[in-house]
Amino acid sequence: MKIVFVNVEDHMFLNQRLNLALAAQEAGFEVVVASNKSELHTAISAYGFKYVDTGNKREGKNIFSQLFSIYRLYKIFRYEKPDVVHNISIKPVIYGSIAARLSRVPKIVNLVNGLGYVFIQHKSFKRMAIKVAVIGLYRFALASKRIKVIFQNPDDRDYFISKKITCINNSYLILGSGVDTSFFSPSDKLSVNRKPIVLFFGRMLWDKGIGYLIEAKKILEAENIDFTLTLVGEPDESNPSHINLDQLKKWEIDGLITFLGYCPDMVEIIRASDLVVLPTYYREGVPLSLIEAASVGKPIVTTDMPGCREIVVDGVNGFLVPAKDSIALAGKIRSILLDKELRVSFGKKSRERAINIFAKEIVAKRTIEVYLDD
Template identity: 40%
Template sequence: MKKKLLIVINNAKFFLSHRLSLAKAAKVANYDVHVATPVSPLIEKIKEEGFSYHAIQIDRCGFNPFKDIFALFSLWKLYRRLQPDIVHHVAIKPVLYGGIAARLAGVPAVVNALTGLGFIFIAQSRYIRILRSILQQGYKLVFQHKNTCVIFQNEDDRTQFLQTKLLDPNNSVLIPGSGVSMSAFYPMEEMPGVPRVILASRLLWDKGVGEFVEAAKILKQKKIDACFILVGGIDSENPAAINQKQLEHWESEGLIEWWGESTEMLAIMHRANIVCLPSYREGLPRVLVEAAASGRAIVTTDVPGCRDVVCDGENGLLVPVKNSEELASAIEILIQNPELRKEMGRRGRARVESKYELDKINFQTMMVYETLLKKIS
């Protein structure tokens, strides 16, 4: 008899980009796969893949007591109606509210995947510190489910949760990201012309976009010939979002080009000479894994998540967080050393193949499912 798997995620686009291959692998392994996301124009694509779809109402960002209580209640109703054997929550709100709902509904096995600790673990205002304390207590409640596993994408995040005694270490596992297909991302010779330095991400201040633009300004003043490009959309729901007026101002000053959002990431990687992500903190940044698989040298920050993908001096350069001068210096080194870029790109692809290859990552997650389900069989 097929085991019923429900994947709960607060963004249909993120499911298709990061978890679709896992859902397909589960289907091949004879799971009855269900997917729950907020309503989106992408729902039909999920259905076309052969998965049962369920609409949920859960915001990605912010805290609204009324909306959040309703989200928790709606998840509880879904779990009671669907009776899944195992639920896989992805991201902060699904983990928190879905985890509580799963305990109340008696879901027999629960996987909680933390894809990063988010804005609330980066900001340090008094209000955010209070919210963080409340969130930690919520996590502690969720992680006390009798048959659960928490998936972390990097060891720093896992250590932080263990040190604050939010979970039993036996109920956690490290799986580095969602994996990248080595056939979908492959190397190609750099394009001729002015070197392109590309930052591809959601356009948020805590992705280091401000430092990226400042580094572009520093190198422009030094007469270093390079083109700095932002690829990504405006995430208006996020409190750290950069608005369109600011982006247009930077463009008008000739500091950057803004190419907007793109789903053609392989083409973006092939147009880059250097991929840059000066983020303040990550889970395991897929864009850097894609860059490495595509044979591109990387400049990123020495922070959780980013330093997991990049080994300093091997497949890229690590710089201190929030330091535009050091960022500019590292970018300049790679701009002026095409052979070093090429060698770093070669090493980066080998690193991805050994640690982040898609089938290996999916297999690790499937083993988590099997371990939990054995306890209830």
């Protein structure tokens, strides 16, 4: 059996789908990875996967380049003759499904890992028009009995069913992308007396609620609650909501944040933190950052949004706050920073949830069952 994973970028595959691809390989699949070629393609090939360059760009908007993307995928599928195609994220799901249907791939599996910035409530005519167009494209692309759709949270699944994009019979709910709980594990080092660290890691987007996090930091500073707010990640310039480097540097000069940029060794950074925060109002799937934080055994403060509430049970392993509410956010950060016993209790429950719900073995097993389901 052969499977083709269609991704937008190599680093996303390595960070989020490598465990699944290795599990598919172990289950007997010949694995082909189709992605926009970068310097990381050799790292993907090193795992014994065949690598194919799609030439697709995340930010491409020209209609002719989009049609070429579909044609390019069609040619790849015709040449590779896979038994299963697994498309991941918005453009691969739409373009990959159309191409796989045209090339008569027997099974097409699509992962909807969040709805993205297009589906954030917005009053602008342009954003609403794009949303209508995307829904139409989804309906067209997914209109086949050969297609199965995996959702990472029930809100997204129910939304797609309510909009008649897909139906309940070909919809599957698998929470998250899976985490290596052995690697992302709590530290056995004794904590030292130092200033508490509140950590945000992910793309530097306004939609991730970073502006509200900065306001919460100011509120707590005014109360003389001293802590370091550490931001890790890069601006995503292809996203209209990206925060530019000048703004990040200004916050750092003002003493509001410590900005580390991209860091490859996230597990040690998470271990060194006391609390992980994600005040997003972005339509997440299930945020990998929070899954990794839970696996390391950290308390979490996040928003009561789809995907986030699958990780955090309010008052059990962290707190859920309303989106775009810096006062509520500051209040919950305060509660955790000032109560060491609560931090320890929340951290233990986070670790339990990661092992029991989000472990890579659980996610991979359920996904491979979808591949094999007739």
